[in-house]
Amino acid sequence: MxxxxxxKLTWNYSTWFFITLLIVLAVLFLLVKSMLFETANEDIQDILHYELEKYKGQDAIEVKPEASPSLYFSVVLSKSAHSIRGVQPAGKDAQTFSKFVRKQPCCRSEGKLKNLKGHFGDEMHIIYASARIDKNSTLFVGKNISSxxxxxxxxFxxxxxxxxxxxxxxxxMGDRLARKAMKPIIQNIEGQKKFIADASHELRTPISIFSASLEVLENEERDKLSPFSQETLNELKDEVRQMNGLVANLLMLAQEDAGQLKMNKESFSFAELAGQLVHQYERLYEGKRQIALHVPDDKMLVEADRVRIKELLHVLxxxxxxxxxxxxxxxxxxxxEEGRILSFTVEDKGAGIPAEEIPYLFDRFYRVEKGRSRQAGGAGLGLSIAKAITDLHDGTIKVSSWPGEGTIFSVRLPILANIL
Known part of the structure; x- marks a missing residue:
């Protein structure tokens, strides 16, 4: 657990830390990209303004290829855009640009990005803008921004x-933060475990003395007790039995926490053990519960801790x-099943368990219906004990439930005996 x-804490911390860094990196990338393109846009607008000023007032526009620096492209088109009046500078890239702008409308003072295929098949990234020189001529300027x-x-x-x-x-960082956050939780849980273990050991002696005293009182004063006193004595004995069971369960869970839960393996018939428990419960409930046992083999020998397996069956x-x-x-x-796997299910037709309660069923002291603790008996440790016994035998236990229909507990244990 x-x-x-x-x-889970590591995952949460790591995810949020990484998302935060990712957002910062994304903002940095977009900011730098925006700044570079904004600079390129300002450059192309300056070039457009410079070229317009150069051609302003000329009666006949004539462009010489060598007249313009090679830092940008400048193309002057006729009104119909079918004839090019001038291209500068000369070169294959300029020709590619001039072919492109002949298909573009006028006018665009803001720079626009475009990817063109260069003369040698390489990709050329340009930013371009356009404006009218006069009613018969259009100026297009572009700049190669591949760099x-x-x-x-x-x-990127x-x-x-x-x-x-x-x-x-x-x-x-997530792992370190999770470990730091877990320290007080671990200390708290370890303190609880130690308290439960110590309290269980300390309670055994007074409960044993109290139980023995009740036995002596019943044996010596049985004939003198009134019906009410006898009933009170029986109730006290029932409470002592419940306390003994609770202490035994707490001790078992304390041993599991400490890694000291031992298993006394022996060979026995699982079918016989299950049959004995079924008969006991049928007598206990005096026919008010119908229990059907389906076993494919009358023997079904297993190698396991008989006491623990009996307790597991008893709990379910x-x-x-x-x-x-x-x-x-x-x-x-x-x-x-194959691989020495013995599997069994315990199915009832009760009220069922809500789906949101199922993940917590095997937690200690957890009860689905809190108000039924005293009526039903127990302290919410039964399924924790069942889980501990299953884990001790390297098995699994699962639960399926449908509210209003019933519940099925499924157990798989690798305990079948090897029969030569």
Missing amino acids: LNHLRR IHEKIEHW FSLSLIGLAALMISVI LDNACKYSVLGSSISITVQK
Whole structure:
């Protein structure tokens, strides 16, 4: 449970830390990209203004290729855009640009980005703008910003590497924060476990003395007790039995926490053990519960801790009897599976368990119906004991339930005996 909680905290911390860094990196990338393109846009507007000023007032527009620096393209089109009056500078890239602008409308004072295929098949990234020189001529200017595009790609690649590093840092930081957050939780849980273990040991002696005193009182004063006193004595004995069971369960769970829960393996018939428990419960409920046992093999030998397996069956059968509808049937189905797996289910036709309660069923002291603790008996430790016994035998226990229909507990244990 603690490992699951630590992993969950690590995941949460790492995720939020990484998302925060990712947002920062994304903002940096977009900010730099925006600044570079804004600079390019300002440049192309300055170029457009410069070229317009150069041609203003000329009666006949004539452009010489060598008249313009090679830092940008300048194309002058006729009104019909079918004839090019001038292209500068000369070169294949300029020709590519001039072919492109012949298909573009006028006018665009703001720079616009466009990817063109260069003369050698390479991609050329340009930003261009346009304006009218006079009623018969249109000016297009463009600038090759492939170097800026490469800078953006390099910037993106660098930020991606930083993002990968941030991911690893996020996991490390998340794990450290989770461990730090877990320290007080672990200390609290360890303190609770120690208290339960110590209290259980300390309670055994006074409960044993109290139980022995009740036995002596009953043996010596049986004939002198009034009916009311006899009833009170019986109630006290029942309470002592419940306390003994509670202390035994707490001690078992304390041993599991300390890793000291031992298993005394022996070979026995699972079918016989289950049959004995079924007969006991049928007598206990005086026919008010119908329990059906389905076993494929009368023997079904297993190698396990007989006492623990009996307790496991007792917990599941006791729950089924307590929470099933009066007169309804309870079914125990046992099967053999490959790999020495013995599986069995305990099914009742009770009120069922809400889906939101199922994840907490095996928690200690947890009860679905809090108000029925005293009426039903027990302290909410039964299923915790069942889970501990299943884990001790390297098995699994699962629950399926449908409100208003019933509940099925499914257990798989690798305990079938090897028969040569």
